[in-house]
Amino acid sequence: MSQWYRIDNTGKIFHAVSSSSNSAVFRVSMVLTEMIDPVILQDALDVVATRFPSLMLRVRKGLFWDFLEQNDAILEVKKETDYPCAPIERQENNAYLIRVLYFNNRISVEVFHSLTDGGGAEAFIKTLTYQYLKLKGNELTPDESIMLPSEEPLDEEVEDSFVRYATDSRLKGLSAKDPKSYQILGTPLSPRGINLVQGQMASKALNTYAKSRGTSLTGLLTSVLIQTIFQQRHGINESEIVTVAIPVSLRKAFPSRTIRNFFSVSNISVRVTEETSMDDIIKEVTDQLIQKTEKSYLQEGIDRFFSFQKNPFLRIVPVFIKYPIMRFAFNWAGESRKTLTLTNLGNVKLPDSMRPYVKYMDIVLYPTKKSPINCGVATVNDTFTITFARAIEENDLIKEFFKNISHMTGLKVTVQSNEWGE
The missing domain is CATH 3.30.559.10 (Chloramphenicol acetyltransferase-like domain)
Structure with missing residues (x-):
């Protein structure tokens, strides 16, 4: 069977x-x-x-x-x-x-x-x-x-x-406590596809720079993204915020060997104005990253997911009714409350004997209609690789990000693209 x-x-x-x-x-x-x-x-x-x-x-x-x-x-x-x-x-x-x-x-x-x-x-x-x-x-x-x-x-x-x-199934399911965020607009690629723009830098040097600014690598990348999005804004105003959604593996805080999904998402939101400095952004991002990766905060996310599954209404409703409801809830409480997603695999460990055969590793996160540019990060063999995936023609945001991070850190960035849609 x-x-x-x-x-x-x-x-x-x-x-x-x-x-x-x-x-x-x-x-x-x-x-x-x-x-x-x-x-x-x-x-x-x-x-x-x-x-x-x-x-x-x-x-x-x-x-x-x-x-x-x-x-x-x-x-x-x-x-x-x-x-x-x-x-x-x-x-x-x-x-x-x-x-x-x-x-x-x-x-x-x-x-x-x-x-x-x-x-x-x-x-x-x-x-x-x-x-x-x-x-x-x-x-x-x-x-x-x-x-x-x-x-x-x-x-x-x-x-x-x-x-x-899961510890408390009384928590409500999807949460809308995060405010609506600025959304990137653009012209969909035709024919439909995904363009990749990938940049590589020396990982140790980048980490050293991040520490010198009082943050982590993820904190630095998130801060530069938020600053760049504000610089490249089209119609953004001071009543809107920029939000980078960061998937967080739960396996470290909650020991698990599962190969299935076991992650939460922490939304890092900053309201940027013309007077906001890079130091201001880094401090706000770093403070939120610390708070939103604490075990108690992550536990709340686990309980929310679990209570969502146990919701009596959703359990008895057939799939053909349930899925449209879930799709609406996801767009309302999820997609509309982020600007883009940054996922970081971290420093990927390989056996020493395997390293000479591997140049680098990367991760590509699919874009969506409301989040047409996303990015993924992976590091192996001291090669940091960040990959932007976009489903729109406009790529100024990506170009400006690489200029900003290179100028800020003084490090060389090697950029390549799959040229889809170009």
Whole structure:
């Protein structure tokens, strides 16, 4: 009998809100020093797939909630031909909600967000790349940063950790306590697609600079983004605020080995005026980051997600009525209360023996209709990579961001683009 899983608390929202303009598909990539051999990559994927059962699933329709079921079809490696984070057409992907792509020296894993978050996708691509390099004949010595393909999956890896750590189901569900925020406007790319603009800097030097300004790397990036958005504003006024939504992995504050979704989102909001200095922005951002990553604040988010799932009304309403309600609530209490999203995988750990074969790593977060520019950050081998994904023609904001951060830090930024839509 096939194994099946309830969709986790966060995943249910992505099922409800995904659309042609909101694919809910994100990407993590590992860029190697040599061209990818697709045959060996397929062999590696065949081995690794069994290690991650909570990713090897198909969606089944239910009356009250959709659910996920074990998928025994072959997950095929494919050469990348489409734009990044395109909607996953299940009939073309053996019904999987995950795809593995290659292009030149890049391995990419694209995932429908109902399956997992950045932490789960990071674990998967590290194991896949490790196995690929092993099959290529390289001598690798694993460490605790790799989930070995030979290991049996643990029950903890497939648990819904929101259920495990929820403490108060009396909290209301979606919250609208964050004020509405300035939204980036632009001309949608035609044909529809996603343009990537990627910048790279020396990670240690950037971290050192952030500390010299009394903040973290995430705090520095958020501050520069807010300043740049204000500089590039079109119609923004002092009654509006700029909000950067930052996904926060819950695994550190609430120990968990789950490969499924286990994250919260902290909205960092600043009301900027012509008199607001960069120091003012950095202080406000840093104070909010400290407050909104405290365990008590994150616990409230867990309880809110859990109570949302347990809402008696939502439990008894059929999916065809429930999903439009959830989509409206998401746009009202989520999308309208952020300007863009910044997701940071942090400093990705690899075994020392694996590092010489890896150039850099990146993460791409899909843009949406109300948030047409988003960005993702990953660091490996002292290479900091920030990737902007945009679904609009206008790219002045991105250009100005790189100018601002280079001018501020004095560090060189190497910029490249996939040239989609240009």
